Amino acid sequence: MDLRRFGFILLVIIVLFGVVVYIGEVKVAPIVIITSMLATTIAVATPLSLGALAGLFCERSGVVNIGIEGMMLSSAFFGWLGAIYMYHVFGFPIGVSVWSGVFFAMLSGMLMGLLLAVLSITYKVDQIIGGTVINILAVGLTGFLNRQLFFGRGSVFGGHVPNSPGVLPTIHVPITEIFSPLCGSSADCLQVVTSINKVFDQKPIAISAILLVFIAHYVIFYTRWGLRTRAVGEHPKAADTVGINVIKMRYLSVTIGGALAGLAGAYFTIESVPSFEPLLTNGRGFISLAALIFGNWTPIGAWTAALVFGASQALNINLQLFRDVIPPQLAFLQQSYVVGLVPYILTMIILTGIIGKTTPPAADGVPYEK
C-alpha cells in the first residue's frame, strides 16, 4: 500500500465524515456523529472486505473470480434457508438455528467456489465467463427455490414465507462499564464513552471479518502455504518445477475463497436483516472486487478500500437522519441517489490508475497447462 493511495483513502474518509458532521452538527454532537458513522462504516464494510478476501485467495492463486456476487447471493439465500429449516422444520432452538445458518452459508459458498474451480481449473473455461456462469446460476437458483420451496406444490411451509429465527447477537464490549466511573458526574464525558462503545459493539461476522483480514495477511505473506499460493499465481510453471501441485493449490484457494464469500453472504441474511429477497446483494460482490484491485491484491489494502466504500454507504444512511437540516447550498445531497453513486464512481476513478497503478498476480486468469 503506497503512501499516495493511503493518503487518498484518508482524504475520502475525512470528506465523507466531514460532510455528515457539518450537516448534523446543529442536531447532534460531533462525537456522536463520528462514532455512529464509524460503527455503520465497519458494519457495511463487512461483506465488502470478506468478498475482497474471497477474491484475494482466488486471484493470488491465479484464478480470476468475478463470481463473488453470485457466491454471496446464493450463500445469503442458503444460509437463511438453512436457518429457517433448522428452526421451523427440525425444531432446533433459535441460537443453534441461527449459527447453523452461518455454516450453511459458508458451505454453499464453498460449493460455488468448487464449481468455479472445476470450470476454470479442470475444464479451463475462460475464467471471466466461469464467474458469469456462477452469477447467472445464483440468480436463477435462488429465485426458483425461493418461490418453489415456499409456494410450490407440497411445500412444507404451505404458501407463506415463515419468519427466520433471527439474526446474530451484538457482542457487547464493556467499555462504558469500565470507563464511566472515571467520568464522575460529567454528562459530556459519559456521552463520549457510550458513543465510543457503540463503535466496538459489533456483530460476530463483522468482528471476524476484521480478524480475517489480518489472518489472511499473515497466511499469504508469512507462511509456507501462502508463499506457495503466491508462487502458483505468479509463475505456475516454476512452482510446478519445484514440486508444488499447481492444480491442488488452486482448488484449495478457490474453495477457501468460496467459503469467505459465503461468510459475506451470511452477513446479509444472518447478521444484518433476517430476510431474503431476490437480488439482495445488489452489486456488492462486484464492489468487493474493485476493493481488491484498489488494495493491489493485499488483504490490508483491500480492507481499507472496503472501508472507503463502507463510509460512502454510511454517509447515505446517516444523512437520512439529517435530511431536514441539509443547508440549501448542499441541497443535492437530499437526493439519496447522488450519494448512492459515490462507490461506483470511486471504483471507476480507482481503476483509471490515477491513484497509483495496480499489479495483478502475473498468472491471474491464465489456466495452467502442463
Next chain:
Amino acid sequence: MQVDTTSKSPSQGILRSALDAILIPFLAILTAVILGGIIIAVVRGNPFLAYYGLIQGSFGSAKALSETAVWATPYIFAGLAVALAFKGGLFNIGAEGQLALGAVFSALIGYALPEWLGRDIPLIIHLPLTIIIGMAAGAFWAAIVGFLKAYTGGHEVINTIMMNYIALNTISYLLNGPMKDRDPNNVIARTPLIADSARMPAIFEGFRIHWGFVLALLIALLVWWILNKTTLGFEIRTVGSNPDAAKYAGINVKRTIIITMTLSGMLAGMAGALEVTGLNFRHELGFSIGYGFDAIAIALLGKSHPLGVVLASILFAAMRNGATRMQFLTQLPVDLISVLQALILLFVAADAIIRYIYRIKSKGERVVLTRGWGG
C-alpha cells in the same frame, strides 16, 4: 453417405465447420434440458408436461409466435451487442445499463419533443429520431468505458458493471422525479406515453409483433457484413484475437477499442429504443432487469456469430414466453427458466464437459473471449 473427414473440398469444409459450430450448442441445450427435467422431477413436477407447456406457449399459436418474436427483438439486439464486443476482445457486461438508458432517452424524445416544439411532428421524422437518440444514449454510455479501457487500461468488465449501477440509479431518479408520468392516478415510476408519431406501426392488426423484429434480423445481417466484409470488421477481429499483432500491423488499437464499445453500446441502446417505440410506448422502472445477463448467455450460446445470436435469441425468447403456459399447466414457478438458461450457459461455456460426456474430440483450438486484468 460416406463423408471423408480428411477431405479438403471447400463445400464439405463449410458443412463440417457448420456442423461443428452447431453440434456443441445443441448438445449443451439437450443436456441442460435433461438436467432441468431431473430438477423438475425432484421438486415433484412433471417434466414432460412442463416442456410441453413451454413449447405450446411459445410456438403453439399465431399469438404465441407473435409474442416469441416480441421477446426475441431486444434479445437479438442485446445479444449482438455482447457478441460484437466479444469479437473485439471486450466483455460488455453493461448491455443492461446501455439498454435501459437507450429506452429512457428514446422515451424522453418520444413524449417530450412535441411539447418542446409546441407542434406535432410527422412520424417519418419523429420515429427515426426517437430510435437514434436511444442508440446514441447507449453508445455514449459504452463509449466512456471504451475510452477508459483504451487510455487508462481500466478493465471493461468492472467499468461496465459500475456503469450499470450508475445508469440504474440515475434512471430510478429520473423516473421518480423529472420524467415521472404526471397522470394523477399514476403511482408507478414510469414515463408518460410517447406520442403516436413516435410509435412503430404494427405488422399485423391485433398482434404485438412489431417492425423491430424485422429490423433486428436486418441489423444482424448488417453486423455480420461489417465484421466479415469491411476493413473495420477486420480491425475489430484482429484487435480481438491479438492486440499485439494488430498494433504491428498498423491498426490503431485504441481507436478500434473505442469504436467496438461504441457500436456495442449502440446496439444495446437500440434494443431499449425499440422496446419503447415498438412495444411499451413508455419506459417503466425495472422492465429491463436481467437483459444484460441474458444477452451474455445468448452471445455465448450463439458463439458470437450473428446468425447464432438470432437463433439463440429465439430460443431464449421462446423459453421466457412459454414460461407462463408452463406455470399454468404445472404450477412450477417461472424462475425455473432462469435455472435452465444458467445450465445451458454452463454447458456452452464449459464445452469440455459436453465433449467429455458425448465423447467428441476437440479440435485443439481455444477461442480467446476475454482477457484477465492485465490486458
